Amino acid sequence: MIGIAQLSMRLTAGGRPVTILDDVNLEIPAKQMVAIVGPSGSGKSTLLGLIAGLDRPTSGSIRLNGAEITRMSEGALARYRRAHIGYIFQSFHLIPTLTALENVLVPLELAGLPSPVERATELLSAVGLGDRLHHYPVQLSGGEQQRVAVARAFACRPSVLLADEPTGNLDQATGRQVMDLLLSLQRDHGTTLVLVTHDPAVASSMQRVIALRDGRVESDDLQTQGD
Template identity: 75%
Template sequence: MIAVRNLTMRLSAGGHSVTILDDVTVEVPEKQMVAITGPSGSGKSTLLGLIAGLDKPTAGSIRLDGVEITALPENQMARYRRQKIGYIFQSFHLIPTLTALENVAVPLELNGDDHARAGAAELLAEVGLHDRQFHYPVQLSGGEQQRVAVARAFACRPPILLADEPTGNLDSAAGRQVIDLILSLHRDHGSTLVLVTHDPALATYAERIITLRDGRIASDVPATAGPRGAASGPRSPGEQP
């Protein structure tokens, strides 16, 4: 369960303070898939980054499975994030000097896994990149890089997956593959999924759509329930609504 309460984020820019998130309160139950949409600049990435503990809010609290993460010192937060949170960035953020295999192995190694490379190889096979293990990011297409990033985000089987416009830098075919992958990991492993997107088609795979505007929640509604609406889980991408 993700519980965000009265979350406010202010930054100073050019000598005056700018409010980026304004008293946001929201709960996401375990295993739910929620889409966050809203215009550019509405605070989506800021909210996701705060939930991942990448930044500290000006005010308010964030509890993940009962743990108040805003109170954790950075070293504890880093460990907590590695074990509990998978984060997928729009621009992949792979380490350019490491191969695909090594990129995926990093979180496993940091967690003290003695079989990190074997585990990473398995994950790469799972995302369809068995034959790209020894390639460097620059040798991979955008879609392939993002699939490596998805494998890395999921390496430690985190209960929470956060994805910030994961298909934003991809063409529609590659984007579709990446989204299929994220949805199947969410479904097969029962992780909670918070997906930031401004693609309305993508948002319909969620059970619930939250819209941000000017740093506030403008709406929070169940996704339009088709034949397989919220009650029976998200539609699979191939299905007609």
């Protein structure tokens, strides 16, 4: 469960105060699939980064499975993130000097999990890249790179998966394929999924759609279909 209460993010830019998130309150049950939508600059990436513990809010709290991450020390937060959170970026963010297999191995080895090579190989096979294990990111297409990123994000069996426009740099067909893999891993692992998207087709495949505008929740709708 993700519990977000009275969450605000304010910064000073060019000497002027800017409100990026303004009193956001959300409860996201375990295993729910949520799309975050809204115009550019509405605060979507900021919200995702706060849930991931990549940034600290100005005020308010975020609880993940009962743990209040907004109160954790840097060290505790880093450990928590590694154990419980997967993150997928629009621009893949693979380590260019490592192969596909090595990229997926990084979080497994950091977490000290058993049989990391077997687990990484299994995940890469699950996303259709069993024959690309030793390719470097530059030798892979955009869709293939994002599939490696999907495999990496699920490596440590996170309870929460956050994805910031994961299909934003892919063409429609490739994006659909990446989404199908992501959703199939999400189902297999029972992961809570919070995904930022501009694509109405992607949003409509989620159970719930939350729209942000100017840093506030503008609407929050359960979808009749979804799943």
